[in-house]
Structures are given as C-alpha cells and as structure tokens.
Amino acid sequence: MRETEATADARRALEVCNACRYCEGFCAVFPAMTLRREFTSGDLSYLANLCHNCRGCYYSCQYAPPHPWNINVPQVLAQVRAETYEEYAWPGPLAGLFKRNGTIVSLAMIAGIALALILTMALVDPSILYTPQQGPGAFYRVIPWWLMVTLAGGTSLFAVLALVMGFRNFWRDTGGRADELRPGRPLAVALHDILTLKNLGGGGGGCNDVDEGFSQVRRRFHHFMFYGFLLCFASTTSATFYDHFLGHEAPYPFLSLPVQLGFWGGVGMVIGTAGLIWTKIVSDPAPAARNLLGSDYALLVLLLMAAATGLLLLGLRDTGAMGVLLAVHLGVIFTLFAVIPYSKMVHGVYRSAALFRHALERRPTPPPGNKPSDRALGSAA
Amino acid sequence: MPDFSRVWDVLVIGGGNAALCAAVTARQAGCSVLLIESAPKAFRGGNSRHTRNMRTMHPEPTSVLTEAYLEDEYWDDLLRVTGGQTDEHLARMTIRLTTDALRFMEASGVRFQPSLSGTLSLSRTNAFFLGGGKALVNAYFALAERLGIDILYDTEAVDLKMDDGFVREVAITHRGFPETVRAKTVVASSGGFQADLDWLEKGWGPAARNFLIRGTPYAKGVVLRNLLDQGVASVGDPTQCHAVAIDGRAPKFDGGIATRLDCVPFSIVVNKDGERFYDEGEDVWPKRYAIWGRLVAQQPDQVGYAIIDAKSEKLFMPSVFPAIKADTVGELAVKLGLDPAKVEATVAEFNAACVPGEFNSTRLDGCRTEGLTPPKTHWARPITEAPFIGYPLRPGITFTYLGVKVDENARVRMDDGRPSANLFASGEIMAGSILGKGYLAGFGMAIGSVFGRIAGREAAKNARN
Numbered sequence: 001m002r003e004t005e006a007t008a009d010a011r012r013a014l015e016v017c018n019a020c021r022y023c024e025g026f027c028a029v030f031p032a033m034t035l036r037r038e039f040t041s042g043d044l045s046y047l048a049n050l051c052h053n054c055r056g057c058y059y060s061c062q063y064a065p066p067h068p069w070n071i072n073v074p075q076v077l078a079q080v081r082a083e084t085y086e087e088y089a090w091p092g093p094l095a096g097l098f099k100r101n102g103t104i105v106s107l108a109m110i111a112g113i114a115l116a117l118i119l120t121m122a123l124v125d126p127s128i129l130y131t132p133q134q135g136p137g138a139f140y141r142v143i144p145w146w147l148m149v150t151l152a153g154g155t156s157l158f159a160v161l162a163l164v165m166g167f168r169n170f171w172r173d174t175g176g177r178a179d180e181l182r183p184g185r186p187l188a189v190a191l192h193d194i195l196t197l198k199n200l201g202g203g204g205g206g207c208n209d210v211d212e213g214f215s216q217v218r219r220r221f222h223h224f225m226f227y228g229f230l231l232c233f234a235s236t237t238s239a240t241f242y243d244h245f246l247g248h249e250a251p252y253p254f255l256s257l258p259v260q261l262g263f264w265g266g267v268g269m270v271i272g273t274a275g276l277i278w279t280k281i282v283s284d285p286a287p288a289a290r291n292l293l294g295s296d297y298a299l300l301v302l303l304l305m306a307a308a309t310g311l312l313l314l315g316l317r318d319t320g321a322m323g324v325l326l327a328v329h330l331g332v333i334f335t336l337f338a339v340i341p342y343s344k345m346v347h348g349v350y351r352s353a354a355l356f357r358h359a360l361e362r363r364p365t366p367p368p369g370n371k372p373s374d375r376a377l378g379s380a381a
Numbered sequence: 382m383p384d385f386s387r388v389w390d391v392l393v394i395g396g397g398n399a400a401l402c403a404a405v406t407a408r409q410a411g412c413s414v415l416l417i418e419s420a421p422k423a424f425r426g427g428n429s430r431h432t433r434n435m436r437t438m439h440p441e442p443t444s445v446l447t448e449a450y451l452e453d454e455y456w457d458d459l460l461r462v463t464g465g466q467t468d469e470h471l472a473r474m475t476i477r478l479t480t481d482a483l484r485f486m487e488a489s490g491v492r493f494q495p496s497l498s499g500t501l502s503l504s505r506t507n508a509f510f511l512g513g514g515k516a517l518v519n520a521y522f523a524l525a526e527r528l529g530i531d532i533l534y535d536t537e538a539v540d541l542k543m544d545d546g547f548v549r550e551v552a553i554t555h556r557g558f559p560e561t562v563r564a565k566t567v568v569a570s571s572g573g574f575q576a577d578l579d580w581l582e583k584g585w586g587p588a589a590r591n592f593l594i595r596g597t598p599y600a601k602g603v604v605l606r607n608l609l610d611q612g613v614a615s616v617g618d619p620t621q622c623h624a625v626a627i628d629g630r631a632p633k634f635d636g637g638i639a640t641r642l643d644c645v646p647f648s649i650v651v652n653k654d655g656e657r658f659y660d661e662g663e664d665v666w667p668k669r670y671a672i673w674g675r676l677v678a679q680q681p682d683q684v685g686y687a688i689i690d691a692k693s694e695k696l697f698m699p700s701v702f703p704a705i706k707a708d709t710v711g712e713l714a715v716k717l718g719l720d721p722a723k724v725e726a727t728v729a730e731f732n733a734a735c736v737p738g739e740f741n742s743t744r745l746d747g748c749r750t751e752g753l754t755p756p757k758t759h760w761a762r763p764i765t766e767a768p769f770i771g772y773p774l775r776p777g778i779t780f781t782y783l784g785v786k787v788d789e790n791a792r793v794r795m796d797d798g799r800p801s802a803n804l805f806a807s808g809e810i811m812a813g814s815i816l817g818k819g820y821l822a823g824f825g826m827a828i829g830s831v832f833g834r835i836a837g838r839e840a841a842k843n844a845r846n
Contacts, residue, residue, distance in 0.1 A: 019639035019701040022433050022513030025494030037695070059519060060512030062430050062637050066423050203511050205492050212519045 001041035001087055001173050006079035010048065011039050013076050016063055023057040025203040028193070028358050029077075030057075035361065045087070046174040048080035049347070049354040052199045054207035054218075058287035065286075078289035085346050088173070090165035097342040102294020105343050109302050109335045116143075116331030117324070123147065129323035136249035142323045143330060151330075155337035162341030163349050170350050176357060186359035193355045197222060210283045221275030225303065228268025232307070235262035251317055262310060269307035273300045299344040305332045383531060385560050389415045390844035391837075392551060392564035394538045394604055396420060397427030398514070398826055399808025400570035401521035402482075402833025403840065404530050405489060407568075410841035414530045415562065417553060419537035419571070420599045424635075426518030427572050428596040428780065428809065428825075431637040433497070433514060434507040435486075435830060436823035437479045445493040447505045452476050455506075459821055466817025474789055475815060475831045482830040483508055490520040502667075507823040514826075538604050541567060543611045546795050547802040565803065565844040568836045569793070570829075572809040573781035574602020575622055576634065581778070584620030591683035593627060595777040598634035605810055608785055613801070614794040617782035617813025623820050624674025629684055629773030630702045639701040642772055645673060646760050647693035647742065649731050650774065652680040655714065655723030657731070661687075662759035665745065666697075671820055678776040685774040686717050688728065691766040696742045706768040713769040732763035780825065784813035791836035805840050807832035 001007065014033055017023065024030045029051050036043055055074045058064055063071040082098065089095035097104050120129060120143055133141050140148075171181075193199060197219045200207055206214035239258035242248040252259050277300050280293065309329040316325060339345070389412075393404040396418030404416045418425050438455050439446050455476045459467060487493070492511040496504040503509075510517045525532060533555060540552040548567045553560050574580045576598045581589035609615050631640035646666050650673075651657055659676050663669055677685040694704070707713035714724035734753035740746055740762055749758045785806050786794040793801040793811075808829040815828055 016639050016701050019641070019698065020513075020637070021497050022510075022516075022638070024497050025509075025511045056512060056516075060516040062513065062515050062635070063639070064423075067635060068632060203492070203494060205511075213523060 001045040001084060003041055004083055006076065006083055007041050007044050010044050010076045010080045013071050013073050014039055014044070014047065016069060016071050017057075017073065020063070022062075023060055023073075026056040026060075027052060027054060027199040027203070028355065029073075032358050032361065042174045044080055045084045045170070046354055046357055048077040048084060049170070049350040050199075050358055051077040051081070052197070052351070053078060054200050054202055054209075055287045056202045056208050059208045059212050072287055074287040075289045078292055081347070081350075082289070082292050082295070084170070084350060088166045088169035088350070089342065089346075090162050090169065094342060098295075100294070101343065102296075102298040105295065105298035105302060105339050108339050109298075109305065109332060112335030112338070113328050113331035116327045116334065119143075119147070120323070120327045129327070130320050131323070132318060132320050133322060134318060136251075138317075138322070139250050139326055142326050148330065151334050152337065155334060159337055159340040163346065166341065166346060167349050167353055170353050171357075174354075174357060176353075180360055186363055187356060189359040189362075190352065190356040193359070194352050199355075208284075208287075209279055217275065218279055221272045221279065223272070224268045225272025225276065228265045228270075228272055228307065229303070231261045231265025231268060232310070233265075235259070235265055254314075259314065263314060266307040266311045266314075269303055270311065273304035273307065276300055277304070295344050302332065302336055302339070302343075306336050383415075383533065383555075385562060387563075389413050389531070389562070389564040391415070391566050391568060391840045392417070392562055393568045393570060393837075394551070395427060395570035395572060395808065395810075396425045396518075396522075396534075397570065397572060397808060397829065398429040398432070398517065398521070399829035399833035399836070400427075400568070401518065401525060402485075402830050403568045403570055403805075403807050403837035404525055405521060405528065406834045406837025407841040407844075408525070408528045408530050408837075410838065412841045412844050415533070415564065416525065416530055417533045417536040417538060417555075417562070419603075420534065420597065422534045424597065424599065425522065425534060426515060426597075427600060429514045429518050429829070431514055431596050431635075432510070432517070432823075432826050433638070434503065434509040434823040435479065435483070435826040436506055436821060437483050437508045437827070438476050439480055439483075443483070443508075445495055445508050450506045458506075459816075459824065462819035462821045463816060464818055466819075467815055471789060472815045475828055478831040478834075479827045482827070482834060485834060486517075486830065489524050491517045492520070503822060538569075538571065538607075540607055541569070541604065541611070541804070543608075543613075543801075543804075545802075546612075546799060546804070548804050566840040567804050568791075568840050569604050569608065569785070569804065569806045569810055570808040570833065570836070571604040572597075572600040572602070573784070573812075574605055575600055575778045575781045577601040580606075581622065581781075584622070585678070588678055588683050591775065592624070592678070593629075593631050593636065593640075593775050593777045594634045595625075595627065595631075595636055595640065595779050596634070600780075600809070602781070605783070605785065608793070608804075612796045613804075614786035614796050614798070615783060615813075616786045616811075617784050617817055619783040621783075621818070622781045623671065623779040624678060624776045625670050625779065626673035626677050626685065626774040627777035628700045628702050629775040631775070631777060636777070640777060641670075641698070642687070642700045642774065643670070643697040644687050644689055644693070644700075644772060645670070645774075647696050648687040648689040648772075649728070649757065649764065650685045650687050651719070651724060651727055652686075653682050653684055653719065655719050655727055657727060657755060658685075660755050660758055662749070662757045662761055664759075673774070674776040674778070677774050683776055686719060687772045687774055688713065688724070688764060689770050690764045691768055691770070692762060694770060700772060702772075705771045705773075707771075708767045708769070710764070710769050713771050717771045717773065728764050731757070731761075732765065735761045735763045779820070780809055780812075782813045782817060784809070784811045787811045787814055787832070789835075790839045791832050792839060803843055805836040805843075807836040 057073045063069040086095040086098040200219035206216045209215045209218040235258045313325040391407040391412045391414045393416040408414045494511040536555045542549045551562045627640040628642045711721035714721040734750035738748035748761045750761045791805045793804045812828045
C-alpha cells in the first residue's frame with residue numbers, strides 16, 4: 001500500500017484513537033488497533049477494510065468535529081479503503097477504473113443493456129423480440145444458448161480470477177502468509193463474522209445507521225441483499241443442472257426449484273438494495289465520505305436492476321415484452337459479472353480477508369506483563 | 382424560539398450526566414422540564430463527554446462487572462483517597478444507590494461494555510460505557526427528546542434571582558440574547574469552575590495561566606459563583622483542583638484522555654533547569670499520577686520533561702503526541718529546549734546512582750538509586766540506550782473541589798443552615814460534599830448519577846406542592 005494523504009490522515013486519527021480507546025467495544029477495528037503502536041500502510045489497509053462503516057465511533061468521539069482534532073474515523077477509513085481497491089486491482093492497468101467509479105459502473109450498465117439489445121437484433125430475427133415466445137427453449141430463441149454461456153461463463157471466470165488476484169495482493173500487503181490460509185478455528189470465526197455481519201451490531205444494540213440513534217437496519221438490508229444474491233446464484237446453478245443433467249430446458253414453471261430460488265432471491269435483493277439506497281439517502285452525511293457515494297449508489301442500482309429486471313421478466317415472460325426484457329436482464333447480469341472486480345463489490349473480498357486476518361491475529365493471547373501499563377485510575381472525572 | 386412567558390415545573394441548568402439524570406427523572410415523574418445547556422449541541426454534556434465509567438456497588442456479577450464490590454470496600458477506597466475529607470452519611474448513601482443507578486442507566490438506553498484493555502483492574506469495580514461518556518450523553522439526550530423535555534443549547538444561566546433561599550426566576554442568555562426563565566423548582570447541575578482561569582489564578586497565582594484544562598471549556602462556574610455570592614453554603618477547598626501531569630503539548634481545553642502520559646515511573650523527570658525534583662518511582666502510576674499535576678505546577682513555568690531511553694519505550698500507553706527522540710541525551714535536551722550540559726550531568730548523576738536489580742515494570746521492583754537527592758525508589762535503570770526519548774509535562778486540571786452544600790435530598794443549604802425552598806443541585810457543583818480531596822476512578826459519575834436522580838425526584842415533588 002502506498003503512502004497517500006488518506007493514509008496520513010488515517011494514521012493520525014488512529015494514533016488519537018489508540019491513546020483513547022473508548023470505542024473498543026464497538027467492532028473489530030479497535031481491538032485490532034490496540035495490538036499496534038505504530039501503523040504501517042499495510043496495517044492501515046487492513047484496518048480500513050476491517051471497518052464496516054457503522055459510524056458508532058463517530059457519534060461517540062469526544063474528538064469529532066468541531067473539536068479541533070477533527071477525528072472522523074469512518075470517513076478517513078473509507079478514503080483509505082477506496083484507495084486499497086485501486087492498489088490491489090488486477091490486472092494493474094485497470095486500477096484506474098476505481099477513479100470516478102460511480103460514473104464508470106453506471107455507464108457500463110447502460111452500455112451492457114444497449115449491447116445486449118443490439119447483439120440480439122443482429123444475431124436473431126428482430127421480430128422474435130416482439131412476439132410472445134413460449135415453451136421449452138423460448139429464451140434461447142431470443143438469445144442463443146451458446147452466446148449466453150460464452151458471455152456469462154467468460155466474464156464470471158475472469159471476475160473470479162481478478163478477485164483471487166486482488167485477495168492475494170491484499171493478503172501479502174497486510175503481512176499475511178500463504179500457510180495461514182487453511183481451515184481451522186480462525187476461519188470458522190471469520191466465516192461467522194462475515195455471514196452474520198457481527199460488526200454491524202455496534203457491540204450489541206445496533207449501529208448509527210442514520211443518526212445518533214441505534215438501529216440494525218443496514219445490517220438487515222444487507223442480509224436481504226446478500227442472501228438474496230446467494231439464492232439467485234443458487235437459482236442459476238440449479239437451472240444449469242436442470243438443463244444439462246435433467247434435459248429440461250428453460251423456462252421452468254413458477255413452482256420449480258430454479259424459479260422459486262430466483263423469485264425469493266430477487267425479492268430479497270430488491271428489498272435489500274432499495275433499503276440500502278434509502279439508508280444512504282436519509283443518513284447523516286457528516287461521517288460519510290461523499291466522494292465515494294457514487295460508487296456505492298452505482299453498484300446498488302446495478303444489483304437492484306439485476307433483481308428487478310429478473311422479476312419483471314418472470315412476471316411478463318408469456319407476453320410480447322419477454323424478448324426485450326430478457327435482453328435487458330441479461331445485459332445487466334453480464335455487466336454485473338464484468339464489473340464485479342472493478343466496483344464496490346470487491347469490498348466483500350477484502351473485508352472477508354480482513355476478518356480472517358483479525359481472527360488469526362486474535363488467536364494467540366499476548367504474554368502477560370508485556371502489555372502497556374495499566375491506566376487503572378486514569379479516567380477523567 | 383421557546384415561549385419564555387410560561388412557567389416550567391422544573392428548570393435544569395446544565396447538560397452533563399447529572400443534569401440529564403435530574404431532567405429525565407423529573408419528567409418521568411410527570412413534570413414539565415426545561416434543560417438549558419451553555420454549550421452548543423456538538424459540545425453538549427460538560428465533562429461527562431470525557432468520562433468512560435461509573436464505579437458501581439454490586440453484590441454479584443452483572444453483565445459487565447465481575448465478582449462483587451460491596452459498600453464497605455467501596456467506602457474504604459473512598460476514605461483512602463480523600464484522607465477523610467468526605468461526609469460518611471452522604472458517601473455511603475451514594476455508594477448504595479449506584480446499584481440502582483446502573484439499572485436506571487440501562488433502562489435509559491446507556492450501553493455498557495467490558496472494561497477496556499489496560500484497565501483490567503477496574504473490571505470488578507467500574508462499569509464502562511460503550512463508546513465512552515459522549516455515547517452516554519447522546520443516549521440521555523435522545524431519551525430526553527423522546528420524553529418531551531424542552532432542551533435549549535447555547536443557553537447559559539447567568540443569575541438565579543434568590544429571595545431568602547427561594548429562586549424567583551433565572552436570568553439567562555439564549556444564543557447571546559438575554560431572557561428570563563420562570564420555574565417552580567430549579568436544579569443546578571452546571572459543574573465546577575475549572576475552565577475559568579481567572580478564578581483558578583486566585584488560588585494558584587499566575588502559575589494557573591499555564592494550566593491546561595482537560596475537559597470542557599464551558600465549566601466556568603458562573604452558577605456556582607452566583608449562588609455563593611447569594612448566601613448559599615459552600616463545601617470544599619476553594620483553592621484546590623484535581624490536577625494530573627499530562628502531555629505538555631495538549632490543547633488548552635478538551636484534550637481529554639488522549640493527552641494522558643503514563644511514562645513517569647520509568648523515566649526521570651527534570652524541570653526547565655534540567656534538575657530532578659521528585660521521586661519518580663515512589664509507587665505504581667495509578668496511585669501516583671494525581672500528585673504529579675501538583676508537582677509540575679510547583680516547578681518554574683509549570684513544566685516538566687520526562688526522559689527515558691529505548692529500554693522503556695514500550696512499557697506504557699502511547700500518548701497522542703509523538704515521542705521526541707534523539708541519538709544522544711544532549712541532542713534530546715536541545716530538542717526539548719533544555720540546557721544540554723545540565724541535562725547530561727543530571728542523567729550521568731542518575732545513571733551512576735542506579736543500583737543493579739531485577740527490573741519489573743508490573744510491580745514495585747526495588748530497582749533504586751543510592752546517594753541521589755531526590756532518590757528514585759523503583760524502576761531506576763541507567764538511561765543509556767539510544768534512542769533517547771522525551772515528553773514535556775504540564776498540569777492538566779480535571780475538576781475543582783469547591784461546591785455548594787446539599788443535604789441527602791440534594792436540596793441546597795444556605796449559609797445560615799436553612800434549606801433552600803426550591804433549589805437543588807447535583808453533579809460536580811455539589812460533589813465537594815462527598816469528595817473533598819483526591820479522586821477515585823468513576824466516582825464523579827457515581828455522584829452525578831445518584832444525586833441527579835435524587836435532585837430530579839425531589840424537584841418534581843417540590844414542584845407539585
């Protein structure tokens with residue numbers, strides 16, 4: 001991780017935090033911080049990605065603006081986090097896509113939809129786009145099966161490769177070793193923290209999602225979105241299984257496994273993404289990194305579009321709108337796969353990696369007598 | 382703009398823990414309540430903003446407190462730090478009521494956490510606020526708003542107009558404009574006077590100009606002064622304040638916990654003339670940190686310099702300001718603005734006096750000097766290994782002891798011993814009744830919470846009669 005203005009700001013803020021430590025009960029960042037007296041840029045990258053942006057520390061901070069020290073941990077860690085996305089992007093020359101990321105992801109979605117419509121019209125009889133198609137293979141009459149598989153398979157395989165390389169870059173830069181990557185209790189702890197979003201619990205009782213009040217809405221909306229996404233992924237997988245091994249061609253009946261998984265997953269994603277967009281709009285802007293909101297919104301809208309077009313397609317698949325909707329839906333999905341390694345989506349990889357690193361780090365208990373001296377009576381009146 | 386022509390049941394002056402406990406309690410008893418806070422919203426909460434725990438009596442383990450901490454042990458701890466300058470009746474009552482205060486706090490939305498790292502010895506006695514005192518203040522203000530308490534920020538009480546122990550009305554400034562508030566009962570919870578340097582100067586002389594105030598700049602003692610001038614009885618030594626040695630680079634106000642510096646036991650401390658002036662290793666730091674504010678305050682220009690070497694660098698909590706480092710003692714002295722020859726001589730003399738022993742940072746290890754004045758009785762090791770490290774020290778004022786006298790119902794007493802008809806007090810403004818000297822971690826919040834609730838309850842009762 002290179003040194004920047006953001007890392008300098010983050011280092012200064014964490015040095016204040018390390019001399020205070022009142023926020024230790026909120027999340028993983030502060031216990032991880034207290035293990036260090038000095039912060040390398042790799043440490044800052046690790047801590048920035050460990051931060052879930054719950055903002056509890058901002059509202060509790062006696063040094064928050066307008067105090068002259070101007071400590072705003074969620075904001076400064078968000079800035080560093082955004083820079084780590086660039087730093088670890090693979091291949092390197094594409095790191096620039098994280099600059100003005102909101103604009104780029106939005107344009108990619110528009111281009112993806114346009115391209116899908118144009119390709120469809122170029123490759124198949126345009127009239128198919130406007131006439132109802134029903135029965136087995138209906139979708140493939142609009143977009144040929146080989147094209148779907150090539151595009152989806154190609155982009156998703158590339159996305160996985162790029163994410164793995166990003167993970168490797170992060171792991172090395174934050175002092176991780178390859179031999180630490182093995183199953184065991186730390187991995188189980190990390191998976192638990194990832195899947196429950198424990199660090200969006202504010203140490204019990206919730207986070208400052210919107211303002212000084214505590215709530216769990218961000219955590220719940222994220223769960224809707226994340227588990228909705230997983231259901232949709234399971235839907236696609238089961239459909240592939242139906243197609244290849246059972247010989248059933250899409251579309252499937254509403255009560256079939258692929259459609260049920262996709263339907264409920266889609267509903268979850270719509271609720272989750274819409275809820276997260278709403279939370280961002282109504283929340284106090286003071287602890288937010290405003291220059292990064294575009295990237296957040298762009299990805300949320302892309303995910304919302306993916307789910308909403310899928311549900312719409314399901315609802316109208318027996319009508320003449322099916323052809324256009326299918327092209328739009330697949331355009332969005334294709335864009336999603338293509339931009340995964342170059343969007344806010346990468347936070348999932350780095351945050352998971354940081355939680356794993358934290359679980360590894362917490363495991364050995366430091367030897368007694370080697371800790372900074374007790375501040376027993378040090379509390380102010 | 383609020384309607385200042387109305388009459389509130391209870392006016393609470395202040396916005397810290399004690400004021401909020403009083404306001405919430407009075408409101409829950411059915412009273413109309415106006416709370417006025419002199420600070421703007423961002424700096425609301427007085428010194429409670431900087432606190433982090435409350436010392437709490439408990440007969441058995443609770444969600445955040447381990448084992449048990451009973452009245453007699455609590456009382457003994459208090460007796461030890463105050464050297465007897467306390468009121469046993471009020472103190473024991475406060476101690477007993479902390480148990481119930483903790484329940485009230487939890488019910489009010491204050492959240493707690495296990496004790497912080499480096500404070501394990503407090504896990505049995507002190508309940509830590511999740512996120513610290515500002516989070517506590519936020520929780521109370523949120524509750525106050527939900528309950529319908531009228532809250533005015535940037536609003537300062539300037540004159541409580543008293544007739545024969547009865548507060549007729551209160552002159553205030555609201556966003557800089559003069560107004561008058563009428564209330565049946567008044568609770569003064571507006572803190573001490575530690576942020577008023579002129580007042581401190583009366584007790585300390587010109588040295589007070591060099592003091593740093595660890596907490597809020599809004600605790601100027603305006604209400605305290607106003608009440609004492611009108612014949613309210615006082616308690617506590619008017620010249621004394623709780624002072625600790627903090628990093629000399631701390632801001633004038635509001636530096637809070639992060640300016641604390643715990644390196645003294647492992648260092649030698651010299652004054653601006655490069656001379657040592659006190660036994661740095663007299664006892665463990667938690668038992669000695671409070672005397673160092675006074676010691677530094679007595680030195681020329683009210684400044685000291687702690688000097689350690691590489692061996693001791695990792696033995697204490699990091700201060701928020703970077704350590705000043707140099708390759709030689711002389712170079713370090715120059716960086717600290719001291720006479721290098723003098724500091725080198727002091728260090729050499731100290732090094733020569735160190736008796737070899739087995740160093741142990743976690744207990745009184747007996748590593749001492751011989752034939753040195755003043756001696757260093759523990760943790761004395763020759764300062765020889767580069768880098769040499771220095772920190773400036775200045776007195777940091779936490780709070781003042783002078784306050785108004787109250788009875789067990791938080792009712793203010795007049796000089797002639799009679800109770801006030803409608804004035805109550807809670808928090809720092811009356812804490813001198815119980816804590817006349819020294820300090821016990823988390824006891825300020827205990828007094829504030831307990832007396833805040835009593836004041837709120839009694840004020841409500843008074844307003845109804």
